[in-house]
Amino acid sequence: MKLFSLIENEVIKMISKKRLMFVLAILVVLISVFAYGQKQTLERTKAQLSQRMGITATDDWRKLADQQLIDMKNRLESPYRDEKDKSSLLVRMEQLQYNLDHNLNPLEQSAAKFSTKFMEQAIFLFLPLLIIMLAADMVSGESSSGTIKLLLVRNVPRWKILLSKYLTLIILEVIVLFFAFVLSVIISGFFFGFGGWFAPIATGFKVLAGKLDTSSVFNVPQWQYSLMVYSLAYFVAVVVGSISFMISILVKSTAASIGIIMSTLVAGNFISFFLTDWKITRYMFMVNLRLTDYLSGSFQPIEGMTMLFSITVLLGWTIASVIISFVYFTKQDILV
């Protein structure tokens, strides 16, 4: 199968170019810094707590959890309780009960928690930047070095060459996600221990009539939650990768295409910050990247913005980018 060898060619080029190594090195550095920061924060929080409440013994959190559990049970039985709160209360209680049963201080970090949190933080800017570094070079790199000529005068149709590059990008995106996960687990494991994969995590938030709706919240084990987070991150990586890929075809210079797509991303963060009223902004891909927020319920509910909406918008951008890429690439004159 020729496509397979073409992809092999592309992957070998990527390995030799050291770009993949570079991306992984950045990951290692950033995760280490992030993990160290988390450790510091954790220690400071503990210090503050013990200062305020005189909690020094390590198992004091159990008393607190017991207390909270009792409170929540009371609340659950209160006739004046809001029906909507019921499931979120149940979910909180289940989590506390799990912490008590497994002697897990809810304040403590774990590799499972950390790796998930890391990706939740990385999904809208850091991960896209890594992907851009890979994707923006795939076609424009060959254009600026002139090697594109060598590639396109073979007895292989242009669309197949481009498809092999696109599939390579998809594969490398998996690899980046894979290493982001493995590295964050390993590095944070040294700081916080490797456990925590079965702790319950609340999810299932929805937006109803512009408000966060917690009535259908439920717990999933941490490993499943992490899986969902990384899957969404992968989707985001594919989206950003496709768009950078298109720009790298249109622009032909690696530096320019990296510049364009990065400034677009950063602008997106500004836009989502300042122009929330402006209806059209929600159709921009940059403001829809925080998919994991829909899982954790930690988003600012905006009327009409749901997981399905964001995914549809992102998918639209991806498909458009891919179509433009292929049409332009197969038609263009190579003059370098």
Added chain:
Amino acid sequence: MPQTAVLELTNLKKTIKGKEIVKGVNLTLYPSQIFGFLGPNGAGKTTTIRMIVGLIKPTEGSVTICGYSVAHDFVKALSNVGCIIESPDMYKYLTGMENLLQFAAMNKTVSQQRIKDVVEMVGLQHRVNDKVSTYSLGMRQRLGIAQAILARPKLLILDEPTNGLDPAGMTEFRNLIRKLAYEDGMSVFVSSHLLLEIQQMCDMVSIIKQGRVIKTANVQDILHDDWIEWQLNDPEQAIAILRNHWNIEALQLKKNTIRACLSQHPLDKINDQFIREGLALTYCSAKQNTLEDLFLDLTEGDEIV
């Protein structure tokens, strides 16, 4: 020749950004032929070659390789082509061998043994495992030739292939091309500035100027033909006579000097006719010819556009 053409260009035209760069090129290349493509800078050689290999689409006209149209049967047409276009850009971060493996992977007919043979043919066996970024220009050129001939193409297209080769390298290269053409039956299409190269290497030559082929001829014929130079009072009329009566294209060199290649035509009868038509002949001589003369004559006085 009776065989089918390996490469056929019919009325090939290309306009880039409103400027017509190639203005209707017609060429035919037969098996085992070494075809030189000669022209001053900016004549449109590279542009023509890019159209041949499908890197750019002709505005008009067609390219046919071994009977397959490049526009409609790209894959089949390009199966028969190996080429270097302008500089031999390779993946600098790969070794020479890895570069060749890349191209071998795109064409299943290439075996490991073939790669080794080709490396030896171009004389790179000692450096093939070094990164290309450490190569000299000549070594890159050799690697470029290696990747072009890797898949035993029927048509080898080389755009300024001897750029950067040392004299020994050039001789080697010439011998290699000859061997490929006469032993392996490849047709070779070489564009070059180096007239001597073309003269020593090619069977046929086309001279292109400002996007137009102004002469296509057998190299030996050109070289063995004597040129006749006349000095006379009315060059325009003389050129017209040569064209109309003898079917000879003549060139005006100076104010009243013209030059033409007569082949088999008898000089005395032509001179007779000139006199009959009332021209005043002041001087007439035969000249031994080189391609360089021809080239300079043909392209004289033109600026690069």
Added chain:
Amino acid sequence: MFKKSMWYSIITIALVCFIVLSIGFYQAIMVTSKVSAQPSAKAQVPQVSEDSAKPSSKNATSFKILIMGDSIAKGTGDEKSKGFSSYLSEYFKNNTSKEILVDNVGIDGLGSLGLQEQLDSRRLDKTILDSDMILVSIGGNDLRSILSLNNLTKEDEFKVRLDNYLNNLKQTIKDLRTANPNSIVIFLGLYNPYEKATSVEDTRLLNTWNYDTQQLVEEDGKWIFIPTYDLMKYNLGRYIAKDGLHPNSAGYQALSNRISKSVEAIISNLSTQ
């Protein structure tokens, strides 16, 4: 050859992960989009003792107390799960011969806006009308998040919050009065649960808050503002629960004691009527 083996590992990892991630992606969409995802399987609620007396029918022989507001009203933090509901009725027993009935509608985390919404829903109108005495604890959640701020905008933020809070409270006072023109209303002031981690600045803000609240509350003749600040200040170790925020059992008792002292005359009066 090293690159070759790297390529094979990459393509293997990529294929496996791709399948796993696809499954995860499908789940993520389901979890956030499906209308009813599977309910939490393990969520069983162990029964605990009841702490609030069930509301009973209107009776001339009963004295009804309605406790409303935030977690302090609800009794959060009391390790015995009693809170004001129990302690107040215990103390009031000495002052009245009537049966004491307590309704507790406190909600954890409620702010002044939430309380107002609760009233707006009108579900409490009947209960309010039936009450002889109402205990309100509100404002802690409005103020709390500001105190932990540490920046230049703190002062401005405080003013905005205080204004909002006072507006809400004004409306609440009006609504309560409309729903029940006669009942006495006890309003609990705020205390500072943070022992050392408090600046002079924060203390000043808290005092302003309490002062303005008291001004507003006591415009209505039947409202009484009970300060808690002084009671808790030097007793944090004794009166604050493990969560560092709410009173513990002893704290609730002390507060109840203070409340009962303040209103015992009125209770006796009411009872003898």
